Amino acid sequence: xxxxxxxxxxxxxxxxxxxILGAAIKVFARRGIIGTKMSMIAAEAGISHGLLYHYFSSxxxxxxxxxxxxxxxxxxxxxxxxxxxxxxxxxxxxxxMEMLDESGTPxxxxxxHARTSDxxxxxxxxxxxxxxxxxxxxxxxPLFREAQQAGEIVEGSPEELISSYLSVLSGLMxxxxxxxxxxxxxxxxxxxxxxxxx
Amino acid sequence: xxxxxxxxxxxxxxxxxxxILGAAIKVFARRGIIGTKMSMIAAEAGISHGLLYHYFSSxxxxxxxxxxxxxxxxxxxxxxxxxxxxxxxxxxxxxxMEMLDESGTPxxxxxxHARTSDxxxxxxxxxxxxxxxxxxxxxxxPLFREAQQAGEIVEGSPEELISSYLSVLSGLMxxxxxxxxxxxxxxxxxxxxxxxxx
Amino acid sequence: xxxxxxxxxxxxxxxxxxxILGAAIKVFARRGIIGTKMSMIAAEAGISHGLLYHYFSSxxxxxxxxxxxxxxxxxxxxxxxxxxxxxxxxxxxxxxMEMLDESGTPxxxxxxHARTSDxxxxxxxxxxxxxxxxxxxxxxxPLFREAQQAGEIVEGSPEELISSYLSVLSGLMxxxxxxxxxxxxxxxxxxxxxxxxx
Amino acid sequence: xxxxxxxxxxxxxxxxxxxILGAAIKVFARRGIIGTKMSMIAAEAGISHGLLYHYFSSxxxxxxxxxxxxxxxxxxxxxxxxxxxxxxxxxxxxxxMEMLDESGTPxxxxxxHARTSDxxxxxxxxxxxxxxxxxxxxxxxPLFREAQQAGEIVEGSPEELISSYLSVLSGLMxxxxxxxxxxxxxxxxxxxxxxxxx
DNA sequence: TATGAATGAGGTTTCATTCAT
DNA sequence: AATGAATGAAACCTCATTCAT
Numbered sequence: 001x002x003x004x005x006x007x008x009x010x011x012x013x014x015x016x017x018x019x020i021l022g023a024a025i026k027v028f029a030r031r032g033i034i035g036t037k038m039s040m041i042a043a044e045a046g047i048s049h050g051l052l053y054h055y056f057s058s059x060x061x062x063x064x065x066x067x068x069x070x071x072x073x074x075x076x077x078x079x080x081x082x083x084x085x086x087x088x089x090x091x092x093x094x095x096x097m098e099m100l101d102e103s104g105t106p107x108x109x110x111x112x113h114a115r116t117s118d119x120x121x122x123x124x125x126x127x128x129x130x131x132x133x134x135x136x137x138x139x140x141x142p143l144f145r146e147a148q149q150a151g152e153i154v155e156g157s158p159e160e161l162i163s164s165y166l167s168v169l170s171g172l173m174x175x176x177x178x179x180x181x182x183x184x185x186x187x188x189x190x191x192x193x194x195x196x197x198x
Numbered sequence: 199x200x201x202x203x204x205x206x207x208x209x210x211x212x213x214x215x216x217x218i219l220g221a222a223i224k225v226f227a228r229r230g231i232i233g234t235k236m237s238m239i240a241a242e243a244g245i246s247h248g249l250l251y252h253y254f255s256s257x258x259x260x261x262x263x264x265x266x267x268x269x270x271x272x273x274x275x276x277x278x279x280x281x282x283x284x285x286x287x288x289x290x291x292x293x294x295m296e297m298l299d300e301s302g303t304p305x306x307x308x309x310x311h312a313r314t315s316d317x318x319x320x321x322x323x324x325x326x327x328x329x330x331x332x333x334x335x336x337x338x339x340p341l342f343r344e345a346q347q348a349g350e351i352v353e354g355s356p357e358e359l360i361s362s363y364l365s366v367l368s369g370l371m372x373x374x375x376x377x378x379x380x381x382x383x384x385x386x387x388x389x390x391x392x393x394x395x396x
Numbered sequence: 397x398x399x400x401x402x403x404x405x406x407x408x409x410x411x412x413x414x415x416i417l418g419a420a421i422k423v424f425a426r427r428g429i430i431g432t433k434m435s436m437i438a439a440e441a442g443i444s445h446g447l448l449y450h451y452f453s454s455x456x457x458x459x460x461x462x463x464x465x466x467x468x469x470x471x472x473x474x475x476x477x478x479x480x481x482x483x484x485x486x487x488x489x490x491x492x493m494e495m496l497d498e499s500g501t502p503x504x505x506x507x508x509h510a511r512t513s514d515x516x517x518x519x520x521x522x523x524x525x526x527x528x529x530x531x532x533x534x535x536x537x538p539l540f541r542e543a544q545q546a547g548e549i550v551e552g553s554p555e556e557l558i559s560s561y562l563s564v565l566s567g568l569m570x571x572x573x574x575x576x577x578x579x580x581x582x583x584x585x586x587x588x589x590x591x592x593x594x
Numbered sequence: 595x596x597x598x599x600x601x602x603x604x605x606x607x608x609x610x611x612x613x614i615l616g617a618a619i620k621v622f623a624r625r626g627i628i629g630t631k632m633s634m635i636a637a638e639a640g641i642s643h644g645l646l647y648h649y650f651s652s653x654x655x656x657x658x659x660x661x662x663x664x665x666x667x668x669x670x671x672x673x674x675x676x677x678x679x680x681x682x683x684x685x686x687x688x689x690x691m692e693m694l695d696e697s698g699t700p701x702x703x704x705x706x707h708a709r710t711s712d713x714x715x716x717x718x719x720x721x722x723x724x725x726x727x728x729x730x731x732x733x734x735x736p737l738f739r740e741a742q743q744a745g746e747i748v749e750g751s752p753e754e755l756i757s758s759y760l761s762v763l764s765g766l767m768x769x770x771x772x773x774x775x776x777x778x779x780x781x782x783x784x785x786x787x788x789x790x791x792x
Numbered sequence: 793t794a795t796g797a798a799t800g801a802g803g804t805t806t807c808a809t810t811c812a813t
Numbered sequence: 814a815a816t817g818a819a820t821g822a823a824a825c826c827t828c829a830t831t832c833a834t
Contacts, residue, residue, distance in 0.1 A: 008834085012797070031316060035232045038825065048799050053826065116376045118229065133380035164384035171369020178314045182331035186362035190392055194384070198396035210814075236808060246816045248810085257808070408793075430629045431712060434829060444795045446831085455829070512772045514625060529776035560780035567765020574710045578727035582758035582788070590784055594792035598813055598816070606818070632804065642820050647805065 017055055020045050021069075024062050029106035029177050032113040033063050033120060060121045067114050067124050070107035071131045077104075078139045088147035089196065096188050099169050100176065108170070109177030137162045153195045165195055215253050218243050219267075222260050227304035227375050230311040231261055231318060258319040265312050265322050268305035269329045275302075276337045286345035287394065294386050297367050298374065306368070307375035335360045351393045363393050413451050416441050417465075420458050425502035425573050428509040429459055429516060456517040463510050463520050466503035467527045473500075474535045484543035485592065492584050495565050496572065504566070505573035533558045549591045561591055611649050614639050615663075618656050623700040623771050626707040627657050627714060654715045661708050661718050664701035665725045671698075672733045682741035683790065690782050693763050694770065702764070703771030731756045747789045759789055 023045035027036045038059055042049040056062040081095045098104060114124050137159055144158040153161070168191065175183045221243035225234050236257055240247040254260040279293045296302060312322050335357055342356040351359070366389065373381045419441035423432045434455055438445040452458040477491045494500060510520050533555055540554040549557065564587065571579045598606075617639035621630045632653055636643040650656040675689045692698060708718050731753055738752040747755070762785065769777045 009796075016797085030314070032230065032233070035230070035315065035317070037823095049825090050799055050827085051797075054797070057826095059825075115378050115380075116228075118233065160382065163380075163382040164388060167370065167373060167381045168366055168384060168389075170381065171371075171373045172365065173369075174372055175365060175369050182313075182361075183365045183368065184331075184358065184361035186366060186392070190362060191366075193391050194388055207814080214814085235806090247808090248816055248818095249814075251809070252814070255809095405793080412793090426710075427712065428626065428629070431626070433827090445829090446795055446797095447793080449830070450793070453830095511776075512624070513629065515629070529778075556778065559776075559778040560784060563766060563769060563777045564762055564780060564785075566777065567767075567769050568761065569765075570768055571761060571765045576709050578709075578757075579761045579764065580727075580754065580757040582762060586758060586788055587762075589787050590780070598818095602813085603817075610818085631802095643804090644806085644821060645819055647807095648818070651805095653804070 013055075016047070016051070020047070020052060020055055020062070021066060025066050025106050025110060028063060028066060028113065029109040033059070033117050063114075064121055064123050064127075066107075066110055067127055070110050071127055073104070073107055074111070075131065075135075075139075078136055081140070081143060087152060088143055088150055089152040089192070091143060092147065092153075092195075093188055093192060096169060096191060100172060100185060100188070102176075105173045105177040108173040112170070112174050112177075133163060133166065136166060151197060154197055161195055165191075168194060211253075214245070214249075218245070218250060218253055218260070219264060223264050223304050223308060226261060226264065226311065227307040231257070231315050261312075262319055262322050262325075264305075264308055265325055268308050269325055271302075271305055272309070273329065273333075273337075276334055279338070279341060285350060286341055286348055287350040287390070289341060290345065290351075290393075291386060291390060294367060294389060298370060298383060298386070303371045303375040306371040310368070310372050310375075331361060331364065334364060349395060352395055359393055363389075366392060409451075412443070412447075416443070416448060416451055416458070417462060421462050421502050421506060424459060424462065424509065425505040429455070429513050459510075460517055460520050460523075462503075462506055463523055466506050467523055469500075469503055470507070471527065471531075471535075474532055477536070477539060483548060484539055484546055485548040485588070487539060488543065488549075488591075489584060489588060492565060492587060496568060496581060496584070498572075501569045501573040504569040508566070508570050508573075529559060529562065532562060547593055550593055557591055561587075564590060607649075610641070610645070614641070614646060614649055614656070615660060619660050619700050619704060622657060622660060622707065623703040627653070627711050657708075658715055658717050658721075660701075660704055661721055664704050665721055667698070667701055668705070669725065669729075669733075672730055675734070675737060681746060682737055682744055683746040683786070685737060686741065686747075686789075687782055687786060690763060690785060694766060694779060694782070699767045699771040702767040706764070706768050706771075727757060727760065730760060745791060748791055755789055759785075762788060 020041065024036075024041045027040050027044055031040075036059070038052055039049050041062070042052055045052075052062070056065065077095065077098055081091050084091045084094050086094070099108070111128070114120055114128055140162050141158060144153065144162055147153045148155060148158060172185060172191075176185050218239065222234075222239045225238050225242055229238075234257075236250055237247050239260070240250055243250075250260070254263065275293065275296055279289050282289045282292050284292070297306070309326070312318055312326055338360050339356060342351065342360055345351045346353060346356060370383060370389075374383050416437065420432075420437045423436050423440055427436075432455075434448055435445050437458070438448055441448075448458070452461065473491065473494055477487050480487045480490050482490070495504070507524070510516055510524055536558050537554060540549065540558055543549045544551060544554060568581060568587075572581050614635065618630075618635045621634050621638055625634075630653070632646055633643050635656070636646055639646075646656070650659065671689065671692055675685050678685045678688050680688070693702070705722070708714055708722055734756050735752060738747065738756055741747045742749060742752060766779060766785075770779050
């Protein structure tokens with residue numbers, strides 16, 4: 001009886017959902033949760049604002065969904081670093097490039113907004129608490145220890161090394177995600193000097 | 199019941215003005231222009247929101263005033279670097295420390311918000327355009343050239359070196375200004391490795 | 397794949413129509429015209445909300461249709477009272493029971509909503525004006541006069557007697573139609589004491 | 595320093611609050627919580643809709659405040675019945691008149707809406723549960739028992755007597771509160787026949 | 793006939809700004 | 814100078830209604 005079969009409907013829903021998520025991440029990344037108006041997302045996605053609410057029940061839910069995805073992505077990236085080929089520092093280099101990559105930064109910017117804004121839903125606060133810097137450090141600890149043993153990076157507390165290095169990367173990602181004139185993303189090889197043994 | 203004389207009134211006005219500006223920079227730095235409500239500034243300054251409008255005609259004007267001050271401060275800091283004692287890289291080191299210093303970052307955060315937000319008055323956009331990264335680069339160019347000639351920092355385009363190095367500092371200031379748990383501000387000496395000759 | 401013939405289609409249309417009207421009266425009775433969403437009616441009827449608009453062009457039309465039916469039903473009930481067996485007060489008793497009867501109250505509740513709400517279409521207002529309390533009074537006047545002459549009910553203006561008695565019944569129907577805990581529908585015999593000669 | 599002293603401000607706030615509550619009860623009583631728009635209350639009170647939110651943080655809170663008052667009023671009325679002069683049935687008569695009195699009915703209508711509507715805040719549901727019909731019955735039980743012993747009202751379960759009688763009163767209040775043409779509020783003496791011994 | 797995606801008018805709520813005192 | 818009551822534009826969200834399939 002149905003005029004469109006279930007599969008077609010499912011496909012439309014999925015496409016629209018992705019379309020909205022894609023539009024939302026763009027706008028949220030640039031403007032944060034308060035600065036983003038639902039009408040902006042709708043306009044970016046090329047749909048009416050009413051339709052947003054067929055797919056996400058509120059601005060909060062939309063934001064939370066994106067944060068969840070971003071968290072998963074960030075986690076996967078750090079986990080996946082061990083699968084990469086090469087010496088330890090080559091793996092760190094590859095991870096750095098991935099993090100600074102254009103496509104990844106909006107997600108990172110989103111996390112930045114989630115950390116720093118105030119109108120952020122409680123669910124997101126929990127998510128962030130569970131996926132905080134310490135989790136990253138722990139996941140990267142074996143890799144940095146290995147690199148130290150191989151004499152590829154400087155001595156000293158590997159935890160501090162990781163958190164300092166990630167902070168530099170984070171700061172750059174935040175700047176980069178805005179797409180602002182004037183800032184220059186440094187070369188990965190320049191960044192590696194922060195930790196590399198001379 | 200003799201009224202205050204003109205001088206006393208003038209003094210009150212000036213004190214209040216500073217009080218408001220101090221409160222405003224704190225709040226703006228943390229929340230950006232959209233996320234900041236006039237009532238927050240009033241509360242931070244310990245006055246009524248109505249009184250704000252005796253001193254600044256709008257949120258825009260208040261923000262713009264702060265940006266102007268911040269620009270001047272940043273300019274002064276880079277100009278002043280030549281007066282500092284020591285070798286070129288010691289001057290760069292001192293400038294870096296000043297930029298990352300707690301007291302300076304709110305101003306920097308403000309500029310960051312001004313660059314990245316959209317609800318920013320046109321006057322501010324002009325200010326930013328006039329004081330952009332290129333201006334900084336030009337002011338620091340002699341210093342970096344000198345450092346290269348002294349063999350203290352690496353070879354290569356000094357412009358690129360400056361803009362990369364300032365971008366790293368900027369990113370860190372942005373993170374730092376938020377006062378968020380988890381991020382670790384790297385040591386200045388670690389940062390200098392980005393540009394220092396091994 | 398032969399399409400249904402015209403008669404079958406007609407039958408489907410009629411069934412659907414009744415199905416929708418039945419669902420609508422339930423929901424409207426409980427929630428009134430503003431509180432009722434088209435999606436509620438669709439859900440109650442087990443169809444899609446889009447289909448509602450094949451049968452009724454708007455919420456207004458649906459509501460109006462129900463009111464028309466309810467009015468006719470109420471009129472028929474009061475007219476039919478004369479056909480009932482027994483003495484006058486026995487007829488009044490039977491009419492009272494019918495009005496308080498579970499199945500009749502949703503219609504009455506509907507009329508109540510139509511009287512008291514504001515989002516009510518003009519056509520409904522006209523309907524109500526034409527079928528108002530006075531019409532009921534006039535139709536019941538002979539019956540009550542007869543009952544007075546038979547010494548079964550108290551003396552006094554029969555019009556006032558009827559309108560007071562109907563108001564009590566109406567109030568109870570309104571309470572009853574909501575199906576709320578706590579209210580107790582009085583016995584018909586108790587109610588008859590309002591008008592019965594001791 | 596304050597341009598208006600505290601007392602004057604307090605008085606303004608109190609007056610406005612009462613003004614708003616008075617306007618709100620009128621509109622809520624007629625239209626229920628969903629049917630009432632904040633702009634209607636503002637218009638009725640002769641103020642801007644924005645000002646409503648200086649005094650009540652939401653439509654919910656405004657409604658809840660009114661319900662609390664209404665509950666207290668209803669409770670006080672039934673408690674106070676024992677202080678009234680006269681025989682038991684005279685006290686019941688006085689209570690009945692008070693309940694049907696013009697000024698009391700909007701409050702009662704409010705409770706009716708709270709009971710029957712769906713958009714009602716949870717806090718209100720709790721309030722209603724705590725002040726339900728059973729509470730009324732218990733408070734009136736001694737009075738009705740006394741009246742039975744004095745032979746003033748009919749025999750039988752006093753609980754049923756009370757709840758039936760209160761239901762009739764409730765139904766009438768609901769009709770009455772709407773101020774609709776056509777319904778006639780019966781005489782108190784007529785109503786007393788429901789329970790009075792012949 | 794039947795479905796549910798899509799639209800947009802209208803309601804609730806927030807907050808920058810004005811103004812009487 | 815100082816306060817806080819008051820206003821209204823603009824944002825979020827709901828839901829009656831339309832329309833492609």
